[in-house]
Amino acid sequence: MSDEPAPASESEADTGTVSEMIGIWAPRGNEVRVVAGTAVVLALFPFAFARMPVVSDLLQGYQSLATLILIWGIFALGFDLLLGYTGLLSFGHAAFWGSAAYTAGIFSQNVSGSPILMMVAGTAFAVLLAWVLGFLSLRRGGIYFAILTLAFAQMMFYMSSSPLAFLTGGENGFTDVETGELFGTFALESDLPAVLGTLMGTWLYAFVAVITLLCVALGYRILHSPYGMVFRAIRENEQRAEFVGLNVWRYRLMSFILSGLFAGIAGSLFVIHGTYVPLASLYWTTSGEVVIMTVLGGTGSLFGPIVGAGVYLYVENIVSGGHPFDFIAPFWHLILGLVFVVTIWVFPRGLWGFFRDVRDAITGGEN
Amino acid sequence: MTLLDVDAVDAYYGESHILRDLSMTVEEGEICALLGRNGAGKTTTLRSIAGAKPPAVRDGSIRFKGDDITGMPADDVAMQGISLVPEERRVFANLTVEENLQIAEVSRNASNTWRRHLTTTGTSMSTEQVYEDFPRLRERKTQKAGTLSGGEQQMLAIARALKQSTDLLLLDEPYEGLAPKIVEDVEAAIERISEQGVTILLVEQNAAAAIKIADRAYVVDQGQVVFDGTADELRDDDETRERYLGV
Amino acid sequence: MALLETDGLVKEFGGLVATDDVNLSVEEDERVSIIGPNGAGKSTLVNLITRRLDPTAGDIRFKGESIVNRDPHEVVQMGISKSFQTASIFSELTVRENAEIAALAAEHGSFGFKFLEHRDSLTEVHQVATDTLDAVGLLGQAERQAAELPYGDKRRLEIGIALAAEPDLLLMDEPTAGMSPEETEATVDLVEEVKRELGLTFVLIEHDMEIVFRVSDRIVVLNRGRVIAEGTPDEIRGNPEVQEAYLGGVDL
Amino acid sequence: MSFHIEAITVLLNGLQQGAIYILLAVGLSIILGTLKFVNFAHGALYLIGTYAGLLLALEVNLTSGQLQEWGFSQLGLGLGYIPALLIVPVVVFVVGLAMERFVVEPFKDRPDTDQILVTFGLAIIVQELFRAFFGSSSLPFSQPAWAQGPPQVPFLTAIPISSWRYYVIGITAVLVLIVYILVEFTDFGLVVRAGTRDPEMVELLGIRLSRPYIVVFGIGAALAGVAGVVGGPLNPVNPTIGNEILVPAFLTVVIGGVGSIAGAVLGGVLFGLTQAILVATYSAWAQVGLYAIAAIILLVRPQGLLGEAEVAP
Amino acid sequence: SGGGGGGGGDGGGSEYPELGNYPIEGDTATLGFNVPQSGPYASEGEDELRAYELAVEHLNNGGGWVDSQFDDLSGDGVLDYQIDSVSGDTATDADTARQSASRMIQRDDVIMVSGGSSSAVAIAVQELCQREKTLFMACLTHSNETTGANCVRYGFREMFNAYMTGQALAPVVQEEYGSDLQFYQLYADYSWGQTQQESMNQFLTETAGWEQVDSVATPLGTSDYSSYLSEASNSGADVLVLNHYGLDGATSASQAVDAGLDEDMEILVPLYNRPMAEAAGGAIEGIFGTVAWDSQIDNTPSQEFLQAFRDEYDRTPSGPAQLAYAQTLQYAAAVERAGTFYPPEVIRQLEGLEYDNIGMGPETMRACDHQAQRDVPVVRGLPESEQSEGQYFEIINVTSRDELGYACDAGPAAECELGEYGDE
């Protein structure tokens, strides 16, 4: 095998027959269970969060926050592909989130307001950018990588704050988003019909939830494809990975691009949801937020980062808003900081890891 | 008088049990050899004595001049008068020869000894003495240690250890990687140091070389002492030599 | 044609010449050992061949093709595998995954866009991994985390990873360093067995003369970066220069 | 105005801005080089330095924050600038010691991503504590009256740069020189440099390495503190300044080369000058240009200008 | 008790279709106050919040302008509804502000949102409010675009803008410093700074007859302006205009003074606010600028507000506090006049409204761009020794609205398209 030139085996997949393609896509292992479970949770989440008697009063949630949590969840999920699996800490992911948001926004103003097309445009730009920035920053790991990504993202921030302000609206943010209807028929803001409306609320939520589901499925697939294994191998022992014949650099770049892809999807959805692009979406604090969410929820897991996004946004939007948290509301930043540090210190695997440990302790490690 | 007393020590790297119930003693003033094959546990023994971690000593005790030094941090052990010249020499490649020697002296600075319970009584050489013993080092005084030849580095490592207040010098394979001529130089240096009253525990794979200068020898295999006697006894014990030393 | 050839290979570190005009050639199916005192440049030579270091001058050819401009992973893809001096494994992955990684690289090239393909569908990779683990006697522990293995088994796994890459040429840098005599024995047996079964060529670097003289067809002696002698075990045994430089008068 | 005055102005501005970066970068760099610790909370030390300096030097009117709510509408000792300059480094040095002991020590053996994360979290906590106590509005920290306006020295009077900025350059030069001498020519520096390469061997020589290490951290912290006091009157003083200055400071370290004091100085000067020159020429691109230059340097020389290339093990 | 609303007590809950958060459920109408509670303008936000709470208190129980200036208001709630409020933290960040506003609208069902302290925030939030069909009564926002290119039907602005600042300042500084001067501008490089800079250029050139030497953009949030200031100093101009808002303004002004620029040049800071004055301390001494409102303005409504605020909080209100108070009452009065909370009707009540009851003389809330046509106070910074809590400036002139403004088809208004009422 090894004396055949490598490209031959790559092209095999490309020229695969239709049945092989289906073979590739066929669900395997736990996949169906995971996706179905996620779908159920996604369908019930807004109801429990914003409308269900008693529960929603306790939670004090609301519809648009539910949507926002999913959007950031996608972002964090993609970020975790990089941090949790490949072991690369980027402090510049705002570049992908923000540029996708701007692209989708500008696209909606100039080309088409179709949410799906906006998403495609934003994501495509983010992927392209991830490819370029990844190419430039992946030369070294650790602190150098963190700083380089940070530098590039800051550069983009300052670009759009002044020199490109004619396009981005600078400090005012991009306000000319013109989101159209889904499939040309369903207004995103309008409620879903019948019981779906009670459960999930708006078309917007349904749209975001479907994308989220696809992203979870995609994430699950990636982690259970050879990539998942290779990523972990690279994180642990890069040199050895190179010496079993893997092109470490390309895999790294690929994990960077994939995480850029998720960030791009999320960034585009963010515009569709908010019809607005704040300049801060490119600022390094946005990168910092996704880092916090991911670590809080738990790196190296599929759902941890989404949980992290939920907790973060909950604190940011509900605890900070006073009632029933008046007591601690002004200190919500401080509280998040404390929780974050405690998590790294005591539960390096985050809240999700902590839940799992607790579950394992209860079930005696079975299951 | 017994200077070092290793009593029934068990040492581990993580979960691997390396030293098994190992006991040995070193008498004041002698040259004691610790022999054994590749991976027998010689380095582990020295590291355990010197307080380097890993390995972790989980059982047994190590006493030096009657004081218990088991589990003591490496820097404290060194200040009791035990100097280790480790495998691969470990000179500071980014410092000059002079600085490599000077750093051993720094351990006696007040900033280092302040509020530490220390009992060194050992002799420590002045830089001048060291240069007299190792004239090559004087020539290379301002050269970065990383650019020295292997033999010179070995000299430097020994010299550095001697500049500590040393009662007991632990030498881990001092001849490794040295040309035979240089091996002779190092041998001479070890004997000279011994004559000055420093006790020496010498680890070697090369039994012949060690027996030549040692008074007494231990042979370890798989973390256990399998022979214990004078150098002459070992020379005559063909079976032990064949079985455990492959000679 | 020689499988591996080096031609006037030189490597300098600053002023130090670690590899000095080495012309080495390894025939297919041959077992070559490289010996020499510490610092002779053995590891450097291996690192040059595996492309971890760039040569200062000279050429390296594998299967007649120059590899000095290739990346390390490409060289592995061409069929040169290396086992490391210390157990270099993926300790958080399971034993099986360790082998699978190597098999994946061998079966599917150094990189592929297979991120949508489930691992379970890569049957041939599983097969190679299973076979390799069987060969190194770790199949029973396949689902254990590699970190949990005893040290000796880690070294076995290390060799297993090198083998799962399905090499034509295996470079082994002190594969038995730090092993107990029994483990050493077992490893040597393993190497010999693999050699017999897979017919692979290997280059061994070892300080343990017993092993070297037992398994080699040819021995190359390095000193200060230069080849000072080369020949069958018997020839080397009797070479006075080697005696002087390395064996140091030890009677063998 | 004549071109040479303008050129000198730009040069001095660049040097002064570089000086603040240098003070922070030298500390970051020696900590990273010796303790192998990535300190994202270095900006927090700068923040502490600024506030400590402000409260020691002046009396300030608080307009928000818990302290004000508890009735401290005026706070500060009003000792003046010189005492503040002398006391702050000591205070921040002590803070640094505590941080080494309680944060760095437990995270020494964890991967550098964990170190970045925990110190990043710590930086947030410190910032938010200051916000909680002192409020988030900026506090006035004016330059001392004796250092306002250009120095009354022939020629320099024509240059519109306040004396305080000359002092900043001077103080930085002196401190960096002291640290350089400390590291290159003293026993302490010897141990530190040796420990950079082989900490275990240093301990085998009987040296309690934790002592020089904690001091290194303390010195790094004190430098950040000094940067805070001298930089305070040049910038707005509010809780976010620490984290904002962290980014350029880290860039300075990385482009200069980790562990190299000379590198940090070079990086800082380069940064300051680039900024000053861009402002004088293409000001809209000044920030973008700064990051672009950093990126280019790192792409061409990943180990930084004066950093040593990673030696393959 | 939903019956209260359905019973017609609200003046026609059944008359109008559902829109935004209309109709109100229950017998309490909730207002959302979205102000910076963290971040650089927190102190300003706190002051605004005090004024908002004071307004709610007066709406429910009488007092202040409810008793004296607003005849439409009863002091017993609005249209039989008690007024309640929720507050949110904008952190002076547009995104945070929108999230906070959207929480108020979605979860707390607020019928009106008010707030601000930065144009970016105001523009972002009013755009959201337009979408959610919830009224937005802008507090402090000074960009021409708030009621220019980014104007919305659901947003109203009492505050003047950069354009009017230029108009107000030019004659005053000409009189003070003379004509035939050269000026140099630094401006924050984003829409507010740009429009402010354009307006200053326009009016200092046209009205004062000065000449611009150069105008240089500085990045937003710059913390060290020394390089820029050196350039300005070396330019040889007589006047330096610092078009920096808030903290940036405090920083650049202090640094200019520290570098000794004030010895050779006059400095202008077109827009002052309180956190800026606090942070700049003595550096603002003698520097001209404009403010939203000041407690020294000597007319009945102003003094009544000052008194009411002092009675309640024992402190001097800031300009934005006056805006916050006025905007809340203005909205409530419009509801009373409309007889319903139904937003389009309330909007129609506010459009074209003539009033003279909030302490800034006679005003018009113009229908074409929702920009109040009003007087602008020109002030000069006090020396540090004369500053006290709440008092940082002396009023030089209150420029009459007759000398300010622009037609509906001119200036910023030319770019305004208000958008839908929601009942078309």
Ligand SMILES: Nc1ncnc2c1ncn2[C@@H]1O[C@H](COP(=O)(O)OP(=O)(O)OP(=O)(O)O)[C@@H](O)[C@H]1O
């Ligand atoms: N860091 C380590 N982690 C795990 N096992 C180790 C480690 N270092 C050594 N060992 C194991 O401990 C055993 C004893 O090693 P040690 O280094 O003491 O041998 P030695 O007698 O000094 O051999 P040599 O002559 O090769 O130096 C060996 O089996 C080795 O594999």
Ligand SMILES: Nc1ncnc2c1ncn2[C@@H]1O[C@H](COP(=O)(O)OP(=O)(O)OP(=O)(O)O)[C@@H](O)[C@H]1O
């Ligand atoms: N990266 C490097 N930089 C500088 N010198 C190096 C480097 N790598 C190796 N050397 C030097 O090159 C020489 C050869 O080293 P090498 O590791 O090849 O020896 P070796 O024969 O493998 O020794 P051993 O038997 O101890 O493993 C040594 O003197 C070593 O110090």
Ligand SMILES: [Mg+2]
């Ligand atoms: Mg050893």
Ligand SMILES: [Mg+2]
């Ligand atoms: Mg080697």
